[in-house]
Amino acid sequence: MIDSDTSNSRTLGRLTEKFPDLPAQRPAVMVFHDDLRLHDNAALAAAAEHGPVVAVYVREDPETTEARALGRATQWWLHHSLERLAASLAEHDVPLIVLDGHPLRLIPELTRQIGAPYVAWSRRYHQPQRDLDASLKKLLRAQGVQAHSFAGHLLAEPSDVVNSQDRPYQVYTPFSRRLRAAVENSFVQGLVPPTGVPRTLRGPGADLECTRADLAELALLPSHPARRDPDWTAKLAEVWEPGEDGARRRLADFLERINGVDDDPGYAAGRDVPSVSATSSLSPHLRFGEISPHAVWAAIEELDDAGEDGTVFQSQLMWRDFAWHRLYYHPDLATTNMRxxxxxxxxxxxxxxxxxxxxxxxxxxxxxxxxxxxxxxxxxxxxxxxxxxxxxxxxxxxxxxxxxxxxxxxxxxxxxxxxxxxxxxxxxxxxxxxxxxxxxxxxxxxxxxxxxxxxxxxxxxxxxxxxxxxxxxxxxxxxxxxxxxxxxxxxxxxxxxxxxxxxxxxxxxxxxxx
Missing domain, CATH: 1.10.579.10 (DNA Cyclobutane Dipyrimidine Photolyase, subunit A, domain 3)
Known part of the structure; x- marks a missing residue:
């Protein structure tokens, strides 16, 4: 049984007050997961092609969905990344609705309330989420809603990187050869600007303030009154800038020093030396999909002189895919010895x-x-x-x-x-x-x-x-x-x-x- 939630009901109820003409507008719904970006986001682009967009993020309840609860550091990151995403979407008049609970109840309820004929999201690869998304797609289509998922979190889909017997690779080297060939035939989709409901149709209240109120109810930050964690996150803000803009700045900075700067070595020679700035620091941005691995790969390819430094860095992107492909086939990777x-x-x-x-x-x-x-x-x-x-x-x-x-x-x-x-x-x-x-x-x-x-x-x-x-x-x-x-x-x-x-x-x- 999927229980209702009071705060979610308030959030969904605000939609009809804020957007009285939404049913007539027939908006599409974009469900964000770990793809918190506007650029190179095939799901968002597809939603944008089907009408004005309403975006939603659901923090999935671990008790009912079997989703692993986030750690404290990633909760901090998620809070700030969603804030940045909401601000970017607001520039296109797209509201971001943040909900807490079970997506199999919340997403169909949202689509009914706003009369959405189309729902899109980026594909997920961990078994509990894969099952959820498959069930959601079935529920929505039973309502007469078009529901589609899209690739984007990995360089290649697990089904596309298999050996001659159509079996998954268990060893990285042959996997990487097959993956590199697949990536070279792919492309990066730029920004397909989503559109939202025109501001003249809006009810009172700012979208960003509503999103911030929804985020506050999630209590992701240790400083939230509902939590008793020590507030250790101030030091994280001194090091990191969550969000798509922060990811793109990190990438630009890395591209300038990938071959070395002044006395610091390039990536291939310096990546093992912890006292120099040779690594990209892109991993948290990739983790939350604030930048796509395809965009990073393509940026390396576009450099005139990346050479060995670029090739070695791309091997790290492929190692990330290797881990995800193994999780795809072994969802209990965090609890069970593979050997x-x-x-x-x-x-x-x-x-x-x-x-x-x-x-x-x-x-x-x-x-x-x-x-x-x-x-x-x-x-x-x-x-x-x-x-x-x-x-x-x-x-x-x-x-x-x-x-x-x-x-x-x-x-x-x-x-x-x-x-x-x-x-x-x-x-x-x-x-x-x-x-x-x-x-x-x-x-x-x-x-x-x-x-x-x-x-x-x-x-x-x-x-x-x-x-x-x-x-x-x-x-x-x-x-x-x-x-x-x-x-x-x-x-x-x-x-x-x-x-x-x-x-x-x-x-x-x-x-x-x-």
């Missing part, structure tokens, strides 16, 4: 720890009950392990909602192999604190480091944080920035011996193969 032999691995796991640790306004870095392995987990999350590169990465994450990719591999390896803690604890922490945490890449990359995933790094590849620091932060610039007390008496001793813990990890792995 079943790891089910016997003696990783400690406490299924209640994460939800308990986030309750009551705590920042959640320290476990509620720090006995046993949970004490080590708390030191890892807080960046107080006594291992400088690990601590630097974890503090960067807490301060910025982001972590350099090379360091992500190091801290993940340290958790799973040196501390011997289940990769799911790490995946959950990243899910809550990364602004770019998405259902595919987050789980896929954790399983890659742990050794339990498809085409994963072998388990015996254990990143030594000291060796990695010497190689990629030789002058200690990155560590000094995030761990200023390193080298002083106030810095803690390591919580684990790297050599001994490595040997224990390899012995445990050998035990799973017997």
């Amino acid at each position: 079943k032999e790891f089910d016997a691995f003696p990783w400690p796991w406490d299924p209640e720890e994460f939800s308990a640790g986030m309750a009551g306004g705590r920042d959640g870095r320290r476990a509620v009950n720090a006995e046993g392995f949970l004490g080590d987990l708390g030191e890892w999350r807080a960046g107080t392990t006594g291992i400088p590169l690990v601590d630097a990465g974890m503090r960067e994450l807490w301060q910025t909602g982001h972590m350099h990719n090379r360091v992500r591999m190091v801290v993940a390896s340290f958790l799973c192999k040196n501390l011997g803690i289940h990769w799911r604890h790490g995946e959950e922490w990243f899910w809550d604190t990364l602004v770019d945490a998405d259902p595919a890449s987050n789980a896929f990359n954790w399983q890659w480091v742990a050794g339990s995933g498809d085409d994963a790094s072998p388990y015996f590849r254990i990143f030594n944080p000291e060796t990695q620091a010497k190689r990629f932060d030789g002058e200690g610039v990155y560590i000094a920035r995030w761990v200023p007390e390193h080298g002083t008496d106030s810095y803690p001793e390591p919580i684990v011996d790297l050599k001994e813990s490595r040997e224990m990890a390899l012995a445990a792995y050998e035990g799973t193969k017997k």
